[in-house]
Each structure stands twice: as C-alpha cells, then as structure tokens.
Amino acid sequence: MSAPFGRVAVIGLGLIGSSITRAVQAYLPEVHVSGYDKDMAVRSTARALALAEIHDDIATAVAQAECIILAVPPGAMESAACEMAPHIRADAVISDTGSCKASVLAALSRALPDHIIIPAHPVAGTEQSGPEAGFGTLFQNRWCILTPPADTDATQVERLATFWQALGANVEVMDAQHHDLVLAVTSHLPHLIAYTIVGTADDLADVTESEVIKFSAGGFRDFTRIAASDPTMWRDVFLNNRDAVLEMLQRFTEDLTGLQRAIRLGDGEQLYAHFARTRAIRRGIIDQGQDDARPDFGREHN
C-alpha cells in the first residue's frame, strides 16, 4: 500500500496533534510531516522532540501539504483555517480532529469554501495535554469517525480513511449531526458529569479535600482523571455541541431523578433491576477491544 498523501501538515501540536506526527513517523515513515502551533513554547518542545519539520509560521507549514489536519480546540478551527487559507494547495484535503463535527464543518466551510473538507474525529486520548503527552500508538484499535459533507468525492474520503487506518485506527463514516449526538452520550456528557462531581466534592465544607483525596479509591478517582482533561478544549466542545449535550443531559437528569426517588422510597427492587442491567455494555466494550479487560483498568496494586 502506498501512502495516501506524500506531505501532511499538522496544525496544533498538543496531545492529539503530536500523537499524529509520532504515529506517521512510526507507521508511514515515507510521509513528510510539517507542523505548526501558534504557541512558541509548544513549537520549541515539538522541535526538541523531533516530532516533524516545525515551522514558525502557518503559511510555510501548510504550503505544500496534500492533507492538512487541524488539531486545535473546536473554537480555534475557524481562525486557524482563515489564517492558512491563502497559502494552501487547491487540491489539499482539509481535515481536523475536533470532538464535535457539525460546528467544525460549518466553520471550515466558511473559511475555505472552495476546498475539500472532510472533518474527522479520532475517538482517542488521555487526560494529559501538550506535545510531550502524545504517543504513536494512541490510535491503535480506536475508532476514527469521518463526517464528509454529502457531496464529497468518495476518492478523497477513501484517502483520508486509508491514512487513519495506517495509524492503526478503525474508520467509520457518518454525517456530522449523528456524530454529535453519539459523542454527546459517549464522551461529552461523561466529561460534563465528571467535571461537575469533582467540583461538587471540592466545594464541600463538611468533608475536607484531604478526605476526598484519601478515600477516592471508592470510585471518585476515576472521575478525576476525566476531569483533568484540557479545559479549553472542553469549553469549546460544550459551546459547539450545545443542543445534543442539553438533550442528553435532560435524559440523564430524568433517569437520575428516577433513581433518586427509588432511594428516597427505599425501592430496592427498582435499584437492583437498574444496577443489574448495566454490566452487558461493559462486556461489549471489552469484547470489542475498546477497554482493557483487566480488572480496575489494569491499575497497579502494590
């Protein structure tokens, strides 16, 4: 298989962007990667890590690229696209890695009305941020969702799919609205809830922070990992996928209210019935290789 693109530019060199550059180095070494980040310190780190050919201006970084991947927060997509617009090849495939897709598609279409735009979302990450946090196996056996507009040339979609598959990802194509609904429940709502409960615990007057930390192994610590994710990115996700998140939040709140009522009334049967049916999804996730099968995520116990 020959590489789908000879030259790729990655704009934004945080966790995801830097993982892409590393994965290309590992799995598509024949592909030339140029990189740019608007933060000078990030560029320095990226140079020191030899993540790609790092440029100090976006114009040079994108100039020859056949594929440009914007790995910046959703709210920064449009300005980055506008900035690079005068410098990109007419036949370049413009993509991204944002966690919400309808708003990104709209933003990129405004900034680059005459280009091939194929938004993408690799559903992968960790709670860490920055160029040092990336690693080349991040996308192995994770899903990357492409959300091309309906009239996109299928050959170009196939090229981008081949690129992500080469980095280890499974690729699925769906429309941007459906993506946003699916991710609202599998990613955005979980993050909102995790951020909320960690804040709630932090605000308690009658339980000290020291106690919250000490006894976090009872379940709370899992939420703190998610709530340690990049705040800028997550602010943008909620601002850019508002309707789907509010819709899922409404359903969640109804369900939580139902369980709250069962607790208040001492309805053990309802609680048991609810708690007993949630194991099947976990089993499916492990069977499909989307989580570590080891107990406790394989955490070390020693």
Added chain:
Amino acid sequence: MSAPFGRVAVIGLGLIGSSITRAVQAYLPEVHVSGYDKDMAVRSTARALALAEIHDDIATAVAQAECIILAVPPGAMESAACEMAPHIRADAVISDTGSCKASVLAALSRALPDHIIIPAHPVAGTEQSGPEAGFGTLFQNRWCILTPPADTDATQVERLATFWQALGANVEVMDAQHHDLVLAVTSHLPHLIAYTIVGTADDLADVTESEVIKFSAGGFRDFTRIAASDPTMWRDVFLNNRDAVLEMLQRFTEDLTGLQRAIRLGDGEQLYAHFARTRAIRRGIIDQGQDDARPDFGREHN
C-alpha cells in the same frame, strides 16, 4: 510484630472476603483463617482455591475466632450476625467490610448487643465479584476506615488497626456518621451517577448500542467499569446510606444545573473557570498514591 489475632473468621467470600483471606495468607501466614459463605458454589470455589479452612456452617466457622469479619452486603449483615451469635466467643472482635457504617453499626449492635463491635471499611475494590476475583494485594496502600462506637476499648481498636496495617492498608478512625458522609461523595454518588449514565445510554433510540460501545473510548467506558460493580451490594449501599446520598445528590444536581445553564447561555468563561479548577484534586490523588500516575490509568494502547 506478633499477629493481633491468632484465629480470624471471614464470613462472605466474594471479592473483598477472598482478598482478605489471600492477604492474610501472604502477610500474616501464622494466622489461622476459617471461612464461610452462604452460597454453596462459592464455598466450593473457595475450597478449590484453598482460600482458608472453609466450613459448611457458620457456627463452626466462627466458633474459635478472635476476630470475625463480615464481608457480606450491608443488607445481609444483621441476619449473618444473628445466625452466628450463639456460636461466637465472648471476647471476639466483630468487624465487617461494608461501604456504609452507621446502619451496619446499628444492625450489628442489635444482633450482638454484648460484643465488641468495630465496623471497618477498606476503601478498595475492583468492578469484579466473587471468590476468583480477589487478590492479596488489593489493600496495599489503600485506606481502611474504622468506625468504633465512642466507648470502644482502645486496645481492641488498635488490634484491628494492626491487622489491617499488616494487610497493607493505612488506617483511619472516624465516627460512622462522618464516614457515611465522606463515602457518599467519594464512592456512593460516583457509583449512582455511573449506573445512571450507562442506563441512559442503553435506553437511547437514536444511538445504537453498537455505537455506544464503539465510541466509548471518549470517556463513557470509564463509567461502565464502575457500573459493572455488584448490583446487590450497591442496592444495599443506597438503601443504607440514604440520607447522605440524597444530600450529596442534591448538591451535585445544583452544580450540574449551573453548568447546564452556562452551556445554554453560551457562557464560556464560567465553563472554563469550572473545568480549570478540577485538575488539582487529581494531582493530590496521584501524589498520595491513591491512583496510578500513568496516563489513562496505565491502560494498554496497542
């Protein structure tokens, strides 16, 4: 250090009970452990695993024990205590491993009014259940909370503390009511929320279960681990720590409503301010050895 008890009985041989027997074998090999579980299949497994001297009746299992640990769901504590009452030594220390303490203390005090009762809660576990799921290092560097009634002989508390320390745990003593408040936020509320969101996702008509599973790496999968915990135990926790759970749930709901409103109004500043302050707790948890410092809990990426 000589062992604080020569003979220990463990009643209930699931994840926690079987981990205690294994930890005693590993770290206090001079201590004799007898075991009992009301489920015959569990007893057979426990025998096959050589977890302890397994008895087919609770009377023989507890007869000579200086310390009896009830590792059964909170709702089963009182009946187990009543059943063993005629057979236990007058000087035996009666303890347990339940996740709520005020109700357990009340139940054990009713069943065994003349005995030394020191409730305990090792804040440790995995999402798995049953005697095969246990392991001897489960309590290493985890906290075990003792909640003795105010008039308890300090020497006996010290004995039980020494026992748990020998199994690798750090010990903290507090009153049962405070325990229940602290654990409501660090354990019970997180579980309730996780069970809720997994149920919400399972009920969606416009997102398939297959999609939920595929794209779970965006955060959702973390919740499915917690929501795979033992349903009987968790039903009992919510029935037995109702007031503290409802109180914490109320605060959580208020905070969630505040963030919901910020999303609806597009208030990015409020969202950012909230998301930026939750990293400190994660750092504290890792600094104090209560979670794996590796990104993504050290999950494998390959």
